[in-house]
Amino acid sequence: MNMTVYGAEEKCASCIHLPSARETMEWLEAAITRKYPEIEFSFTYVDIDEPGTKEDHIYYANAIKDDEYFYPLVVAEGDVIAEGNPRLKEIYERIEQWKSNREEQL
Template identity: 50%
Template sequence: MSFESIEVCVYGAEVLCPSCVNLPSSRETYDWLQAAISRKYPEQPFTITYVDIHSPEGDQEKLQFAERVIEEDMFYPVVVIKGEVVGEGNPRLKTIYAELEKYGYQPK
């Protein structure tokens, strides 16, 4: 079975979100998610992108969403898959896995 590679976007900042003081940083969450998704769905293509909300890089969609995170005071890191926010502040693996499985990913 073949399917398209999904991009998982993690929006965050080097500085911890004020409400997230005891949580991992956005960058740590990005690293953790990359490892967890790779383990759960080996040999299934995905990309994971980190976007710094204070100096975003990427396409227009990423720039606009980074702005939205700041404007709406969202808890970061914010995890987005295909335009859907699937995690905010302290993202849950179960929710992210469920979203990936909607697109055909098979856990191993």
């Protein structure tokens, strides 16, 4: 499962007491891989100020800059699963849905 976390080095004004987007990704990676050791995860961090050349990275970086989403923004398999201060419970629910759908396809 591919997960991408979008953020910026500079914290947003309402995020002063929260970890940075990069720290959030590291925290999510540790928690998720510990809970789901049977799933192979790939985590990517994308700085919205330097999103690179991939279309989806540019799209989400621009959407965050246009205030369509808050960062850190967590995207898994092309679906937005969390934004702002991500909640593990909600992310786990989305992983369970993905896992269930995947098992049905097999």
